[in-house]
Amino acid sequence: MGINELMDPSRINWINSPGPDCDIVISSRVRLARNLKDVPFPHLLSESRAREIINEVYDAFRANPVLSRNAELYILDNLSQEQRKMMVEMHLISPDLSASKKGAAIINQDKTLSIMINEEDHLRIQTVFPGLDPEKAYDLASKVDDVLEEKLDFAFDEKIGYLTACPTNVGTGIRASVMMHLPVLTMMNQIGQIFSTITQLGLVVRGLYGEGTQANGNLYQISNQITLGKSEEDIIQNLIGVARQIITSERKARQNLSGEARIRVEDKILRSYGLLTHARLISSEEALAYISDVRLGVDMGIIKNIKPGDVNQLFIITGPAYIQEVSGKTLSPMERDLSRAEFIKQKMMK
């Protein structure tokens, strides 16, 4: 395994496998925040104590030979800055963890599981599956939670629930999210209205890389805001219900495209396809926008020679750090744009 194995996009389950409603929902994610009892929160830990915790968690996880068989521990301090950034681009770790000198992550082979250690909390158990399937993600996260709890003593209060570094995560410690591709609702300026409704239902909308990031590529992460006073089951069912409504709206918006509006959308899709298959230089922002169009084209049957999974791969492997890592040397911004264009062409022409 090692870092090279991480980079193989064909081994990422949520990118390549079909899932429920995967024409619109790219992936479903669950993360559970857990902390060790009577241990200071990570930002107060010494580096050596942080390292001990990493080992304790890894040992506890390996106690289950089935779950841990194809998983590997990555000590972030042993990786280069580019490698850590790349893991963020691939949604394997959070931006916060990538900046930490104390952090680590246990990642399994098909990337359905990533246990972040010493992020804001001691443990962030993260699971991802393709399509609208937060229940499956919760199942795996819950199983891992049980395995770890057999060996580790979690900070838990009978009245409140799990204790976390930030009060917004206290209680269930769960955040369940879906990554949705909503190009037509975005084009038609219907997205603002929908998101304002979502907020009233206790959900939050974020961009591609989580909190504080922009919705590039028409990709939106929708997740629960509240972790306290609701069961995990309720939180997940609420998310699924809202996601289904948005799916219906996006599908309707696509079906309702007709006449001039449809031709303009087709033109946009085909232009993006032409640019991705011909440009010599492509920036990552541009790439996301064009890839979103091509993905829509594939879903609408306008582009026929590319698999949805291959387009999903493009969303991930065109990030600046990924391109840098793949090339194996330090690149100037222009060299990166050159490599990215070359890379996209190869992927689309294959």
Place this chain on the structure above:
Amino acid sequence: MGINELMDPSRINWINSPGPDCDIVISSRVRLARNLKDVPFPHLLSESRAREIINEVYDAFRANPVLSRNAELYILDNLSQEQRKMMVEMHLISPDLSASKKGAAIINQDKTLSIMINEEDHLRIQTVFPGLDPEKAYDLASKVDDVLEEKLDFAFDEKIGYLTACPTNVGTGIRASVMMHLPVLTMMNQIGQIFSTITQLGLVVRGLYGEGTQANGNLYQISNQITLGKSEEDIIQNLIGVARQIITSERKARQNLSGEARIRVEDKILRSYGLLTHARLISSEEALAYISDVRLGVDMGIIKNIKPGDVNQLFIITGPAYIQEVSGKTLSPMERDLSRAEFIKQKMMK
């Protein structure tokens, strides 16, 4: 023949045949302004008198069976507005003539000759050849002039020369011009300096469709300003000399492209190629810009599967009136952009 024959771009000599320096000079054009003695200038003519003049000129021309063998007379009033606009787009007649109810044009099969009748002057003998070859164009124009003069009495003053409706054409009545494709000088912002020098040498720069039009597609028409006090020979040699200097500058600018600048130009060229071969909608302005890039790509060896002549055809056959005529029905602007995109794709993919 008839209007359908006019529309066949494979029958236009200056588009399809190679000529001197035709990587940069698309065509060379000469026009001679002539008027009939003791006949009012066209704007003062009645329609019936104008018609008589058309017949007189046509008869005079047909007196030479060799020159007139493959030529046809087009009475503009018999053509639709779209057909007349199309002839302007194809550089067969001037915008002024297309708007006239009194005008006609005698056009030969390979489009090297177009005798406009009742434009601003009674006669405008216009000849066009590929590449930098105004001498060849002048030879043919002169031959036609001689043939017509055998039968017609031209308004001529021993001291001044040929008399014309507008004083700027008095004397030789000649305008010699070259249409140059100068994309890299334009990109590098060197074109302004060059054109200011040209003006000092008694030459004028115009856009694609002559006086008052913009230089779309990086195509520039350079012609003599003065028709009086200089021989036809001098006027033509002056134009050739200046054109050669501009050719050298554009070629040098292309050769000097290196490093980042070259990559950016290649990117521009390949993006335009990608857009022309994929877009569903293309406006005529956009088309000209992209076709210019593709033409540069062909000249620089970056695009290998298209002939320069085919790119030249695209410059002409993407005009709004041409697209309208080819489709055979009235099109909305969007339908025209759809047809144009389809048309370009077919041409480039063949």
